[in-house]
Amino acid sequence: MSVLITGIGELTTNDGPARTDAALVLDGDRIAWVGAAAEAPDADERVDVEGRAVLPGWVDSHTHLVFAGDRTAEFAARMSGQPYTAGGIAVTVAATRAAADDELRQVLRRHVAEAVAQGTTCVETKTGYGLTVADELRSARLAAEEVDEVTFLGAHLVPAEVSTEDYVALVTGEMLDAVAPHVRWADVFCETGAFDEDASRAVLAAASAKGLGLRVHGNQLGYGPGVRLAVEMNAASVDHCTYLTRSDVDALAQSDTVATVLPACDLSTRQPLPDARQLLDTGATVALATNCNPGSSYTSSMAYCVATAVLQMRMSVEEAVRAATWGGARALRRDDVGVLRVGARADVHVLDAPSVTHLAYRPGVPLTWAVWRAGVRAR
Numbered sequence: 001m002s003v004l005i006t007g008i009g010e011l012t013t014n015d016g017p018a019r020t021d022a023a024l025v026l027d028g029d030r031i032a033w034v035g036a037a038a039e040a041p042d043a044d045e046r047v048d049v050e051g052r053a054v055l056p057g058w059v060d061s062h063t064h065l066v067f068a069g070d071r072t073a074e075f076a077a078r079m080s081g082q083p084y085t086a087g088g089i090a091v092t093v094a095a096t097r098a099a100a101d102d103e104l105r106q107v108l109r110r111h112v113a114e115a116v117a118q119g120t121t122c123v124e125t126k127t128g129y130g131l132t133v134a135d136e137l138r139s140a141r142l143a144a145e146e147v148d149e150v151t152f153l154g155a156h157l158v159p160a161e162v163s164t165e166d167y168v169a170l171v172t173g174e175m176l177d178a179v180a181p182h183v184r185w186a187d188v189f190c191e192t193g194a195f196d197e198d199a200s201r202a203v204l205a206a207a208s209a210k211g212l213g214l215r216v217h218g219n220q221l222g223y224g225p226g227v228r229l230a231v232e233m234n235a236a237s238v239d240h241c242t243y244l245t246r247s248d249v250d251a252l253a254q255s256d257t258v259a260t261v262l263p264a265c266d267l268s269t270r271q272p273l274p275d276a277r278q279l280l281d282t283g284a285t286v287a288l289a290t291n292c293n294p295g296s297s298y299t300s301s302m303a304y305c306v307a308t309a310v311l312q313m314r315m316s317v318e319e320a321v322r323a324a325t326w327g328g329a330r331a332l333r334r335d336d337v338g339v340l341r342v343g344a345r346a347d348v349h350v351l352d353a354p355s356v357t358h359l360a361y362r363p364g365v366p367l368t369w370a371v372w373r374a375g376v377r378a379r
């Protein structure tokens with residue numbers, strides 16, 4: 001089944017400059033043709049988007065969607081001046097362990113559907129609210145049913161019932177062995193109150209030896225070794241990057257490690273926003289993601305992240321859109337998503353607006369008009 005998308009007001013492909021008067025053909029789950037509307041081939045179906053903007057679907061490369069429970073009270077306390085700490089993770093761990101598989105599945109499905117309805121077509125999600133061998137394995141299996149990319153985050157927090165030494169041994173041993181067949185990535189929360197540099201290095205080295213790609217939660221709540229370690233270990237991405245020294249920025253710019261910024265999280269935890277301008281100007285690859293989770297960032301809206309990046313982080317609209325599409329793809333070391341070119345996955349987002357500028361010009365307004373995810377019309 002092929003679909004010709006025509007009447008495009010502005011086409012952002014991430015494969016050359018934005019163009020007007022272009023058309024696009026999807027065939028099955030792939031992009032089959034991109035070119036001038038006047039030269040478009042026939043297709044089984046024709047969709048006239050009547051002057052609207054078309055861009056790749058969002059690539060949300062950082063979420064934590066396998067969870068149960070609610071942390072509204074913690075959020076409200078934060079808005080009254082309480083600081084965010086890693087300790088809140090334990091509340092979600094208790095609720096997640098107590099939940100039945102179907103409850104977790106429903107929460108996961110609901111949030112993925114919510115994201116897709118807003119133009120997200122590629123979703124990464126993590127384990128990390130189980131923290132026992134059985135619960136991490138269950139989280140990985142459930143995640144693999146629903147999302148494109150799954151990350152093992154056994155090293156999210158040391159659970160209260162175990163010593164740090166014993167827990168690192170578990171995460172690098174029995175837990176890793178059990179979960180590795182179900183995931184592509186491993187991650188560690190390298191931060192005061194979670195895992196220190198040595199423990200984080202041990203977690204990453206064990207995962208790498210097992211053949212998993214690496215990701216790091218780093219420099220979220222203060223300056224620290226996360227970024228440096230991510231670069232040293234050739235992680236695909238270091239996520240948060242809220243507190244960066246000049247040498248962290250230089251190290252990222254000289255590496256293949258993507259700096260993934262999560263502005264919705266910084267706003268929800270009353271942290272400063274990352275210096276994306278400095279990262280971009282220095283030559284680092286920047287991704288934007290939601291960090292959707294019940295504690296530090298309870299939003300699935302990539303458009304909100306894009307608007308924030310433009311309005312408050314001095315990114316241009318084009319830079320923010322690229323970071324939320326191609327940047328996310330690079331953070332997942334993929335080149336088949338986040339881009340509209342022949343052979344890429346048919347992940348297409350149509351805005352109810354004539355240009356991507358409206359994402360920042362009309363913040364908070366739901367602008368998604370149509371979505372194809374792997375060639376299937378999802379909205």
Ligand code: NIG
Pocket residue numbers: 064086088089092189217220265291293294295296297
């Ligand atoms: O990315 N930083 C660590 N993990 C999540 C927070 C999870 C939570 O608070 O439940 C994050 O912000």
